[in-house]
Amino acid sequence: METKTAISIGLVIYAAVMLAVSLYWMFKLRKPADYLVGGRSLPFWVLTGNITAGCIGTGVIIGGSGLAYAHGWTGCVWPIGLGVGTAIAGLMFAVMRRYQFMTIVEEVASYYGGNRPVVEFTNLTLFASQFGWLTAQIIGGARVFAAATGMSNETCVIISGLIIACIAIPGGFKSVVYTDFFQAFILVSGFVAVTYLALHRDGGLAGLRQNVPPSYFSPFGVDTYPKYGWWQVAGLFLTLTLSVIADPGRRMSMFGARSETGARWSMVCAGLIVIAFSVLIGITGMYAFQLHPGLQGRETDQALLWLVINVLPAWLAAFVVIAAISGIFSCANGNAMAISTFFVRHVYPLVTGGKYPARPLFAARILLICAFIGCTAVALHAGTIVDFVTTFLRITMSGLAIIILVGRFWRRATWQGAMTALLLTPVLSLVAMFYFPKAFWNNAVILTIPGFVAHFVVSLLTPKPTRSFEEVAASLSHERENIENKSLNPI
Numbered sequence: 001m002e003t004k005t006a007i008s009i010g011l012v013i014y015a016a017v018m019l020a021v022s023l024y025w026m027f028k029l030r031k032p033a034d035y036l037v038g039g040r041s042l043p044f045w046v047l048t049g050n051i052t053a054g055c056i057g058t059g060v061i062i063g064g065s066g067l068a069y070a071h072g073w074t075g076c077v078w079p080i081g082l083g084v085g086t087a088i089a090g091l092m093f094a095v096m097r098r099y100q101f102m103t104i105v106e107e108v109a110s111y112y113g114g115n116r117p118v119v120e121f122t123n124l125t126l127f128a129s130q131f132g133w134l135t136a137q138i139i140g141g142a143r144v145f146a147a148a149t150g151m152s153n154e155t156c157v158i159i160s161g162l163i164i165a166c167i168a169i170p171g172g173f174k175s176v177v178y179t180d181f182f183q184a185f186i187l188v189s190g191f192v193a194v195t196y197l198a199l200h201r202d203g204g205l206a207g208l209r210q211n212v213p214p215s216y217f218s219p220f221g222v223d224t225y226p227k228y229g230w231w232q233v234a235g236l237f238l239t240l241t242l243s244v245i246a247d248p249g250r251r252m253s254m255f256g257a258r259s260e261t262g263a264r265w266s267m268v269c270a271g272l273i274v275i276a277f278s279v280l281i282g283i284t285g286m287y288a289f290q291l292h293p294g295l296q297g298r299e300t301d302q303a304l305l306w307l308v309i310n311v312l313p314a315w316l317a318a319f320v321v322i323a324a325i326s327g328i329f330s331c332a333n334g335n336a337m338a339i340s341t342f343f344v345r346h347v348y349p350l351v352t353g354g355k356y357p358a359r360p361l362f363a364a365r366i367l368l369i370c371a372f373i374g375c376t377a378v379a380l381h382a383g384t385i386v387d388f389v390t391t392f393l394r395i396t397m398s399g400l401a402i403i404i405l406v407g408r409f410w411r412r413a414t415w416q417g418a419m420t421a422l423l424l425t426p427v428l429s430l431v432a433m434f435y436f437p438k439a440f441w442n443n444a445v446i447l448t449i450p451g452f453v454a455h456f457v458v459s460l461l462t463p464k465p466t467r468s469f470e471e472v473a474a475s476l477s478h479e480r481e482n483i484e485n486k487s488l489n490p491i
Contacts, residue, residue: 003314007148010318014186014325018167021179025171032360032483035172036341037102038256042177044266049181050330051253051270055082055244056187056277057331058140061324062301064278068285069295069303071224072216075285076278077233081240083274089245090254090267092408097254097263099473102345102483103338104251104404106476111407113467114475115415120350121422122400126248127342129397130335131375137332138164138379141325147305148321154380161376164329168336169368172361173256176333183326188273190323191280193316194307198287208283211290235443242401242448249334252341339371340364344483356482399425402451410459411469417459425451 033039042050060079068075093107101107105126109119141160146153167179202208209216215223222229244250250267257263288303289295291311295303304324308317344360344367357363402425403418428447432439 003309003312003317004149006314006318007321010322011145011149011325014322015163015166017182018163018179018329019170021182022167022169022171022175025175025178029172029174029361032344034174035361035364036337036344036483037252038172038174038177040100040256041258042174042253042256042262043258044262046177046181047253047257047262047266048269048273049184050177051086051250051266052273052277053180053184053187053327053330054249054253054334055079055086055270055274055331056184056327058137058328060277060281061327062140062143062304064281065285065288065304066300066302068221068282069289070285070300072212072221072286073219073282074221074224074233074236076282077220077237078240079274079278079281081237082244083271083278084237085241085244085271086250086274087268087271088241089247089250090264090271093245093251093404094254094257094260094264094267096251097257097260100477100480101251101255101473102480103255103341104246104248105342105346106473107251108400108404108407109476110469110472111403111413112415112418113465114472115418118403118415118418118422121419122403123342123346123350125400125422126246127339127347130248130338130342131371134164134332134335134339134371135375135378137328137335138375140328141332142379143301144305144321144324144328147302147309148317157376157379161372161379164332164336165368165372167329168333169365169372172340172364173252173337176337177253177256180330180333183330186319186326187323187330188277188280190320190326191277191284194287194312194320195280195283197312197316198283202290205283208286208290212286216286216289231443238448239398243397246397246400246404248338248342249331252334252338336368336371340368343367345480360483398429398448399423399451402448402455406452406455406459410456412459412464413455414459414462414465416462417455417457420458421451421455424454 029035031039056079060082064075064078066075067078096107099107099110105119105123108122109115112118138157138161141164142153142156145151145156145159149156151159168176198208199205202211213224215221218224220233222233225232254263254267257266284307285303288307292306295306304320308320312320341364344357344364348357348363349355399422402421403413406413406421407418425448428450432447
C-alpha cells in the first residue's frame, strides 16, 4: 500500500472515531455546565490525557521538531517549557478549583476586587487570543494534511477546520476531554515508534550523535547559536512557561476536575509526561537532519513531514501523521471550548448589559460555528506558524502571567498595579521587537522584569483593595447560577 493511501485511510478512521465520541457525549449532556466545564466531574486519568494532548500542539510538533532539526537539543526546550509551566500551574493554582470558577477571568477578577478595567481587559485579550490560537492550529493541521496527502493547501485548511469543528461543537468540553485522552495515547505512541526507528537504525544515541553537528548535542543545543546561546534558550523557556500559567484552556481543565487533588496531580503528571516527550521531539528532529540536511530557514518546519513522507514505512507514516494531527487538534479543541465558554460567561453579558443567553448551549454552538468559519478563512491567507506563536506569546501572555502570579501570592496587589503591568509588558515587547530585534536584552527574561517591578511599585502607591478574594469569588458564584443550572434545551 502506498504511503499517501495509508495516511488517507488512517485519517478517515481517526475522524470517524473522534466524531463518534463527540456525538456520544452530546447525548449525555444534562446541563450547560457539562458543555462548558465538563460538569466539574472529570476524573484524574482523563484530565491527565486531556492536558498532555493540549500541551503538544502545532508549536511542539511542527515548531519543536523543526527547532531540533536546526539546533539539536534546543528542540526539547519547547515541550520542556510547557511541561514545567503545566506542573507549576498545577501546584500553585489547583486550589482555585474549590471556588468553582468557570474561566480564568473569574480568578483574575477575584485577585483584583472585581475591578472592571482589569477584568474586561483580561477577558477581551484572552477571548481574542483563542481565535489566534485556533487559527494557528488549523494552519498546522492543514500543513500536515497537505504534506501527507498531496492535496492543495486551501482544501487541507477547509478539511482541518471542518474536522476540528465536528469534534468540538457537538459534545462541548466533556467530549473534548475524552477525545483528548485517546489522542494523547495516539500521539505519544506514534512518536515513540519514530524514536525507536531512529535509534535502532544507526546504533542508538551514539550513532545519531556521529551524524549531526557536534553542537547539536551541547546542553540544550546552545552552541548552535552564534551569540547569546544560553540567553536565547532561557528566553524561549521562560516565555513558554509563563504562557501556561496564563492559559485559559489549562485552567478550564483544572476547573472541570472532580476534586482539587485531581486537578493538581493531573497537571503535574501531564507536565512530567510532556517533559519526557521532549526527548522524542529532539531525536525526531535530529533524525530528519541526519537523513536530509538540506532544509534551510523556515523550511525546517517541514522536517517532520519530510521524514514521514520520504522515510517511514506506510503503516508507520500513517500512524505518525495521525499522532501529529491528534496533538494539533487537541489544542484546537481546547481553544474552541475556551472561545465558547468565554462568550457565554463574559462576552455576551458585556454586550447585553449583564444579561446571559436564555439558551447557553445554543449560543455557544452558534458562536463556535461562526468562529470556525472565521478562523478557517483567516487560515487560508496566513503565513508561517512558529514566528507567530513565539511573538504572540511574549506580547499577550507575559503580562497576564505577571498579574496572575502577583495576585495569587500578594494580597496587597491592586488593580492599578495590574493595569500597569498589562499595558507596560506588551509595549516593551513591541518596542524591542521592532526597534531592537538583535539586542541582547530583547529577551523574555529581561522584558518581564519591568512588568513585575511596575506592578509592585504602583500597588504600593495606591490604596489597598477594599474587597477580599473570597468576597468577589462568592459574588461570581452567584452570577454563574444564571448559566450553569438552566434546564437543557434542545440544540
